[in-house]
Amino acid sequence: MIYLDNAATTYPKPPQVSAAMQQAMRRFGANPGRAGHNMSLATAQEVFRAREEAAALFDAPGPENVCFVMNCTQALNMAIKGLVKPGGHVVTSCLEHNAVMRPLEALRAQGIITYTEVKIVPGDNDATLDAFRQAMKENTCLCVCTHVSNVWGIRLPVERITALCHAYNVPVCIDCAQSAGVLPISMKDYNFDCICAPGHKGLYGPMGTGLLIVRDGSRINTIIEGGTGTASESLEQPAEIPERFESGTINVPGIIGLRAGISFVRRRTVHRIYEHESALVCRLYDRLKASQKVELYMPRPQSPYFAPLLSFNLPGKDSEDVAASLNKQGFAVRAGLHCAPRAHAFCGTLEHGAVRVCPSVFTTSEQMNAFAQAVMRIAAK
Amino acid sequence: MSKQLIIVSSITYAMKSRELLFYYGIKAYVERLPRTPDMPGCGYGVYVPDRTDEAERILRREGIHVLGRRERVSSK
Numbered sequence: 001m002i003y004l005d006n007a008a009t010t011y012p013k014p015p016q017v018s019a020a021m022q023q024a025m026r027r028f029g030a031n032p033g034r035a036g037h038n039m040s041l042a043t044a045q046e047v048f049r050a051r052e053e054a055a056a057l058f059d060a061p062g063p064e065n066v067c068f069v070m071n072c073t074q075a076l077n078m079a080i081k082g083l084v085k086p087g088g089h090v091v092t093s094c095l096e097h098n099a100v101m102r103p104l105e106a107l108r109a110q111g112i113i114t115y116t117e118v119k120i121v122p123g124d125n126d127a128t129l130d131a132f133r134q135a136m137k138e139n140t141c142l143c144v145c146t147h148v149s150n151v152w153g154i155r156l157p158v159e160r161i162t163a164l165c166h167a168y169n170v171p172v173c174i175d176c177a178q179s180a181g182v183l184p185i186s187m188k189d190y191n192f193d194c195i196c197a198p199g200h201k202g203l204y205g206p207m208g209t210g211l212l213i214v215r216d217g218s219r220i221n222t223i224i225e226g227g228t229g230t231a232s233e234s235l236e237q238p239a240e241i242p243e244r245f246e247s248g249t250i251n252v253p254g255i256i257g258l259r260a261g262i263s264f265v266r267r268r269t270v271h272r273i274y275e276h277e278s279a280l281v282c283r284l285y286d287r288l289k290a291s292q293k294v295e296l297y298m299p300r301p302q303s304p305y306f307a308p309l310l311s312f313n314l315p316g317k318d319s320e321d322v323a324a325s326l327n328k329q330g331f332a333v334r335a336g337l338h339c340a341p342r343a344h345a346f347c348g349t350l351e352h353g354a355v356r357v358c359p360s361v362f363t364t365s366e367q368m369n370a371f372a373q374a375v376m377r378i379a380a381k
Numbered sequence: 382m383s384k385q386l387i388i389v390s391s392i393t394y395a396m397k398s399r400e401l402l403f404y405y406g407i408k409a410y411v412e413r414l415p416r417t418p419d420m421p422g423c424g425y426g427v428y429v430p431d432r433t434d435e436a437e438r439i440l441r442r443e444g445i446h447v448l449g450r451r452e453r454v455s456s457k
């Protein structure tokens with residue numbers, strides 16, 4: 001099988017990730033931050049090293065700014081529900097995943113907030129920024145937006161959006177589900193208030209891991225409270241991060257595996273990973289475009305306006321049927337709506353969805369060539 | 382010497398404190414706090430056998446929330 005569904009989760013993982021997890025199960029089996037015995041402290045030490053690794057990748061102020069959660073969706077829920085104010089207004093983009101839209105819609109349905117979806121202009125960041133500016137209201141209390149569309153690969157100018165929002169004293173939460181490990185992200189340089197990222201995609205960690213990186217945790221209300229191993233005599237949730245957002249026992253084997261994944265990314269460097277994947281996707285785009293048999297919805301997915309993923313359709317064929325045909329030929333891709341109906345509505349693909357292709361650091365040009373040939377075979381039928 | 386255990390708010394800050402102090406050439410060890418009437422709940426600190434006052438100043442300067450100092454009950 002040639003796996004090109006890396007936007008859903010990367011596969012395979014680097015061997016050091018599974019090795020680290022096996023070692024975690026053998027050597028670091030105690031609950032970190034709960035006791036004073038040697039194995040508990042050793043386990044806590046490993047978790048702290050994972051925080052350091054993540055803080056270095058995202059250029060966070062310190063390891064304490066890194067909170068481990070289950071996945072990017074959980075991180076987004078914690079950030080969104082922790083930052084909104086009753087009667088407040090939220091600005092978001094028209095390309096959001098349901099991990100953003102469903103929490104916003106639930107808050108709107110409860111009468112807690114209103115929100116505005118900003119129309120993005122691919123390839124024109126000035127126009128996109130202007131649209132964000134026009135969406136701001138007096139009661140805007142949060143801007144939450146994706147860094148990269150999980151369907152179209154469109155890269156939003158989140159650095160400029162953050163500067164704009166901060167001029168209005170509005171905190172910004174960035175959904176880095178598709179950009180973490182592929183694009184450079186600096187919390188210190190751009191003052192993002194919250195960075196939400198999955199551990200199992202571009203960071204090559206295991207599923208069930210995610211990151212909520214916060215600049216100032218005391219501004220964010222909690223949606224989950226419980227035991228943290230600190231100040232147990234108090235019934236109040238601790239104010240200090242990361243424990244404030246890590247109630248309950250954390251996923252130690254997953255976090256140790258995630259550390260190995262992030263370490264892999266840092267050694268490889270985000271820049272080289274991006275260059276590799278972008279070259280693969282651009283070549284595929286060129287081949288599909290030249291065939292004139294494939295419906296492509298975006299310009300050539302190159303820097304600085306796109307991240308390396310591509311969605312397409314074959315005219316007259318349903319995206320799910322195309323993905324099933326590709327599966328029969330040994331290619332793993334994802335069709336349908338990709339949990340992002342708003343992004344599909346943006347390009348008019350809400351009814352039929354699209355076929356999404358996303359390489360990883362392990363994908364080769366031979367595999368992409370074989371994939372292009374398979375698409376051509378299906379298109380010719 | 383007395384009160385060589387510097388109390389911080391969590392295991393994360395205890396580990397960060399230890400890293401910071403090592404950077405300044407001060408040996409420090411993460412320890413769980415013994416229960417006392419004034420601090421009955423769970424907590425962590427760093428045991429700094431030497432230069433404890435200097436260590437506390439460094440931690441405060443680096444933005445670590447130091448909750449206090451305490452006598453260490455058992456020796457390492």
